[in-house]
Amino acid sequence: MDADELHALALSRPADALRIARDVLAGTPSDAEAAAAHHAAGLVHRDFGDIREAVAELRAAYRSIRRTADRDREAEILATLGVALVMGGQTRRGLAVLDAVVPGQTGVLAGRLFIRRGWVLGAVFARFPEALADFERAVDALSGTGDLVWEARAFGMRAMALLAMGMIDPADDDYARSEELFAKAGQEVEYADARQARGAVALARGDLPAALQFLDDAQRIVEDLGVLEPDLYANKCLVLLAAGLTREALLEVNSALERSEQQGGSRARHAELLMCAGLAAHAAGAFELAERRDRDAMRLFERQQRPWWAAKAELALLETRFANGGRTAPLLRGGQRISAVLDELDRDLAAEAHLLTGRIALARKDSAEAVRHLSIAARARRGGLRTRGAGWLAQALLHQDGGRSRGMLGACRQGLSLIEIYVRTLGATELRALATAQGAELAAMALRYAVERGSGRQVLEWSERWRATVLAIPPVRPQADDGLVADLAALRDLTQRMVSSRDRGPGTSQQQRERQRLESAVRQRVLLTPGQFDERRERLRxxxxxxxxxxxxxxxxxxxxxxxxxxxxxxxxxxxxxxxxxxxxxxxxxxxxxxxxxxxxxxxxxxxxxxxxxxxxxxxxxxxxxxxxxxxxxxxxxxxxxxxxxxxxxxxxxxxPTSVVPSAAAWVRAMRAEPPAVDRVVLVGGPHLSAGREEVRRLAELYPDAVVLADGSATADAVLEAIDGASLVHVAAHGTFRADSPLFSAIELDDGPLTVYDFERLKRAPHRMVLSSCSSALGGPSGADELVGLVSALVALGSAGVVASVVPVSDPATVPLMLRLHEQLRAGDGLAEALARTHDSADATSQSFIALGA
Structure with missing residues (x-):
């Protein structure tokens, strides 16, 4: 195997390359063979994060190649050594090595060297225009040469610089070309890198589902190969935080950080992981931990002489201190200083820094300084997607400080409209709910003004403006995915076996792990559901x-x-x-x-x-x-x-008669809802209820034409098919509410739990539904003021009304209550009227049910 083949193998199948290199070195290799083996071993150690070993191997490679006449190979090894020195934190020294080796080179070799130096200039020093110039030279030198791997790297590196400079579409084109070339060359690790980079492009475009899909694909590849790719985990952390999935972001980045520390990995990449871990800790409200990580990352970046990264980490540190109640003069001076630094380094980040500094000044009653910084930040509202939210918040704060209520309210409207557009790009209910948190401050600012004025009409308008936002947007059903259906079926089967088994031996923990795996798979598939961009939200009149x-x-x-x-x-x-x-x-x-x-x-x-x-x-x-x-x-x-x-x-x-609704707008929509043309009643009886069989039997006498699913026929598929678009559905079954993951709240059927994820597959929800189940009205608070759970899913899907309970109820006591309720429904009452007429003040069960909707 020649040097180029071994080099390529080190990047595609690193474990195999390392084994071959050791075999070569264990024999009596020539100087050229030894140089190639040490070079390959250095690449593997570098990418595995073992920087000390990498530098040692590359120095050995350089000593061997110096004894030959191959000056091109010598330049390649020196360039790889320069990159390794940079990754180990010796940034100036590494760049000096690259600057010394690049001049005078031509052809394919020049292209390879330009890529290495451009990467250091861009990824490490954030000198993106200089990096782009090197990458342009590399693309010109390598295109059409037949060297697929290096041509792919040239396109990928150029994409990195383009993305950093805000040119999203050209960057995506280059990444797609790079991905195609790596796939053709069989370079699995670098193909995964290109895949995760496209995730970063999707995030920059505001397409979170696509970003998650790209990152999941890349993660599967590198984990199968046993490779730690810090860039992947840093990007995934940022995407998860953008999605509001704080717990997942913490788990991912903490795991990567621990592996990086254990492996003694790249100090440059370790610092970036530390900063991402600080952002995740901040989002989780762990401010002391966030401050430690931000400070550690900043010090590492300073030692590595990486000013852009150091400024970014310092901004994160100041934001954490402000969020933790810091209002001191030194904090204001820190904001002023970092704003000035970022004005020179990164305009987008500078907008965030000026917003923070303006808010600190406002908190300290320094109006003149607040106006200066907020005015600068407010200019960003006409910039790119990344900065517009900060710009509108700055504009609202600026008008609020100046007593210009009309301008403040207008800025709040514009900022909330921007976030609402973003929410529509998401298909998953969970992501939509979490995303609304981004508008909470703007909504609260306008609401505070309305309350201070004492205007009931204005308070109602602004309360409705950002209440139950997710329910106001037509739901996006999960994509037709056989994998999702199969995972849900497997989860039902496993849960059923766990419930029926009394075994508490080793198999139980294994079943628990399998359930967690299946739940994770279901959730991940749904999170990738894309949004719909052409919908308009109807405002409450x-x-x-x-x-x-x-x-x-x-x-x-x-x-x-x-x-x-x-x-x-x-x-x-x-x-x-x-x-x-x-x-x-x-x-x-x-x-x-x-x-x-x-x-x-x-x-x-x-x-x-x-x-x-x-x-x-x-x-x-x-x-x-x-x-x-x-x-x-x-x-x-x-x-x-x-x-x-x-x-x-x-x-x-x-x-x-009392109806409970998530918003006034939701009640108006429910009042407009037309019942199905065909009056179809469905009665469902789940297992293990002491009086469930009797309840369904008695109700079947009231509805002789009803579809009855009970005594083994109440399976998930049968129930979903029967209730889709039904006029009235009654479910007598055990219910479970999952506070840890509300979308896995469920009702128990004969073949296992029917979760909210299952209900979201309905084409049309039942017009009215009675859930004679424990705790079926509960939801999990999320985002600004959203609820995620079974009833909220039914309302979002179009149910006009639902009767459900807020606590566990007594099975025997529920039967007479439900019979009275349905007698009133058959007499023409609505759900709220029927429930009120069946109320018994001496019966806790009747007081446990509420009527939701119209």
Whole structure:
């Protein structure tokens, strides 16, 4: 095997190359053979992160090649040594080696050397125009030479510089060409690098699902090869953070950081991983850990003489200190200094630095300094996608500080519209919900202004502007994916076996690991669902809301800076009333839910006074708004943290039809919903319910034409087919709420759990649905004020109304309640009216169900 073949093997199958190199060196090689073997071993050690060993091997290669007449090979080895020195933190020395070896070279060799020096200039020193010039020379020198690997590298390196300079489409074209050439040459590791680089392009374009897909593809390849690629994990961390998947970002980057430390890897790449780990810790609220990592990364970058990276790490450090309550004069001076540094190095990052500095100045009441920096940051609102959000926030803060409320509200609208466009690029419900957090500050700023003015109408408008945003966008069904269907089926089968098995031996832990693997696979497939770009969100029109309310009263709760307010809309008027501390309401709710759980389980020796508990909850939630409720039905819009209120426990609402909705706009949409043309009722009975069979049997007598799935026929496929587009569905089954992963909340069927991921595959949700299941109304708070769970999925898919419970309920007590409920439904009542008529104040079970929607 000649030197070029061994060099290529070191980058495609490193373990094989290292074995061959050792075999060569164990014999009696010539100087040229020894140089090639040491060179290949140095490449493998470098890419595995063993920089000391790499430098030693490359110096040995240089000593061997010096004893030959092959000056071209000598230049190649010296250039590789220069790159290794840079990766080991000796950046100036490594660049000096490259600067010495490049001049005077021509042809293919010159192209290879330009690539190496350009990489150091761009990836390490962030001198992108100089790097681009080297890469242009490399592309010219290598194109059409038949050297596929180096031609692919030239295109990939040029793409790196183009992307860094904001030229996204040309960068993607170059990366695609590089990927194609690496695949043709069989270079697996570098093919994976090109794949993950395309993920960075997709992120820059704002296409998170595509970015995740590219990165997942690349990760599978490098993990199969046993190679640590720090760039991949750093990029994946940034993509996951952009998606709001903080926990996943922490796990990925911490794992990569640990492996880098164990392997003694590239100090240059180790510093970049440290900075990403700091960003992930900051996002998770672990500010002390974030500060340590930011500081360590900054010091490494400074020692490595990498000013752009050092400035980026320092900005992250200052942002962490500000988020952790720092408002000191030294912090302001730090912001001023780093803003000036980044003005010279990176305009996009400079906008973020000026925004931070302006906010620190605002917090310190230094209006003149705040205006100076916020004005600079606000210019970015007309820049690229990366900076526009920061620009609109800066503009809003600037107008707010100057008392220009109209300008502030306009900036908030523009910033929220920008984020909403981004949310639409995401297909997965989870990603959409998490992305709304980016608009929370803008929405709160406008809402605070409306509350201070005491305008109920304005508070309602701004509350609705960023409430239940995900539900206002038509859902994107997961792509037709046999793999997703198969993984969901395997997960049901495994869960069923785990439930039925009483074995607590070694097999149990193995089953748990397999369940985690399957859940991860399902979640990952759905996260890759692309969004739809041409949808328009319909805004709430308050005049239409007041018209549709008729004799009803709408109460929308608003949580602003831990204070609860109520907006009351009724009889053509909108009022605003302060309630009190949010903490009082959440504490009263926790007490009420505990009481219902205990009474339903019949575990307490003494009967709790539910009337007293309900009255306390009513006071904490509604305050003196009761005088504005009138006598008619009530529509309640709770906050995310208060979504699980048992409203019939409140004395004033006990016998009053009460509908619960995630937003006023969602209620209006539900009121417009047309029932299916064909009246089709579906009754589903799950296993292991003490009274489930009786419940379904009795209901079947009320609905003789109903589709009945029970006693073994209630399988996932059969249930999904039957309920798709049905007019009314009743499910009597055990329900589980997964606080750790709400989209795996499920109802138990004969062949295992039917999760939210399964429901999202429906073409059309049932028009109305009764979930006679434990805790089926619960959702997981996410993003700004979103809920992720079974009921929210049904509402998003188009269900007009759902009856569900907020706590575990008693099976036997549920049967008579459900029979009474359906008798009222058959008499023509809506869900809220039917539930109110079946209420029994002495029965905890009836107080555990709520009616959601219209």
């Amino acid at each position: 308050i005049t239409e809301l007041l018209e549709k309310l008729g004799d009803r009263t709408l109460v929308e709760l608003v949580d602003l800076e831990d204070q609860l307010y109520a907006v009351i809309a009724a009889h053509g008027q909108v009022r605003l009333r302060p309630i009190g501390p949010t903490a009082v309401a959440t504490h009263a709710l926790s007490h009420a839910l505990f009481a219902l759980r205990r009474e339903n389980a019949r575990r307490g020796r003494h009967e709790l006074k539910l009337d007293t508990i309900g009255a306390r909850l009513e006071s904490a939630l509604l305050g003196d708004t009761l005088q504005h409720l009138g006598d008619g039905a009530v529509v309640v819009v709770p906050t995310g943290r208060l979504h699980a209120v048992p409203w019939s426990l409140l004395p004033s609402l006990r016998t009053r």
